[in-house]
Amino acid sequence: MPLSTYDELQAAILNWLARAEDDEDAVVDTVKDFITLAEFRFNQELRVRQMVERVATTIDEVTEKMPARFLEPISASIIRPAGQIYPLKFVTAHELSRGLRSIQGDPQLYSIVGGQILFAPVIEFDDTVSKDDLPQIELIGYFSQPVLSETNETNDILTYFPQIYLYGALLEATAFVTADQITTWAAAYQEAVDKANVLGENSQFESPAQEPIPYYAVI
Secondary structure, three states, X not given: OOOOOHHHHHHHHHHHHHOXXXXXXXXXXXXXXXXHHHHHHHHHHOOOHHHEEEEEEEOOOOOEEOOOOEEEEEEEEEEOOOOOEEEEEEOOHHHHHHHHHHOOOOOOEEEEEOOEEEEEOOOOOOOOOOHHHOOEEEEEEEEOXXXXXXXXXXXXXXXXXXXXXXXXXXXXXXXXXXXXXXXXXXXXXXXXXXHHHHHHHHOOOOOOOXXXXXXXXXX
16 A cells, blocks of 8 residues: 555555454544654654754844754854854753853853753844844754645655654554554554664765655564
């Protein structure tokens, strides 16, 4: 069965659940919930290069709001209008407060607190400076994929790791329809995530495009 779009994924989930002779009508209305719950789960556990994005935004406040769908930082840099790039070191909020007292000059440290990016030293602003002359922060990190829906039929996780979506949704479904197979789906899902994460750890961002990994039936 093809497994590359939102509709195909829903059909596959129903097909696999029906194999256990469950009442299909009992789960058809909740399949979308199973997929959403699976997305919540693997956004916490999965870290692959298909989730890596680069975002650059002008710094016009003492703190900056985290970009949408952000999960975890990889690196951050300050980019000055003249092109100078200053890498930032990620530290805990406590370490950042110590840096505020001991470091002067351009920002060297950053931390994330409550959805905000904080810098040390604090960036000073001059009201007479135009926005074009303000520094930018370039953030490279892991971002959640756009969620699947009727208007967004696919994303990179479904394309490259369809088994994670399938087994993840089946794992969420077992708590609703039956507990008999929860161990099976949990093991299959975890194996799929572990293999994907190993690929992510071994990959370089400039590597050639990775071929989708096929999914296999669990007997």
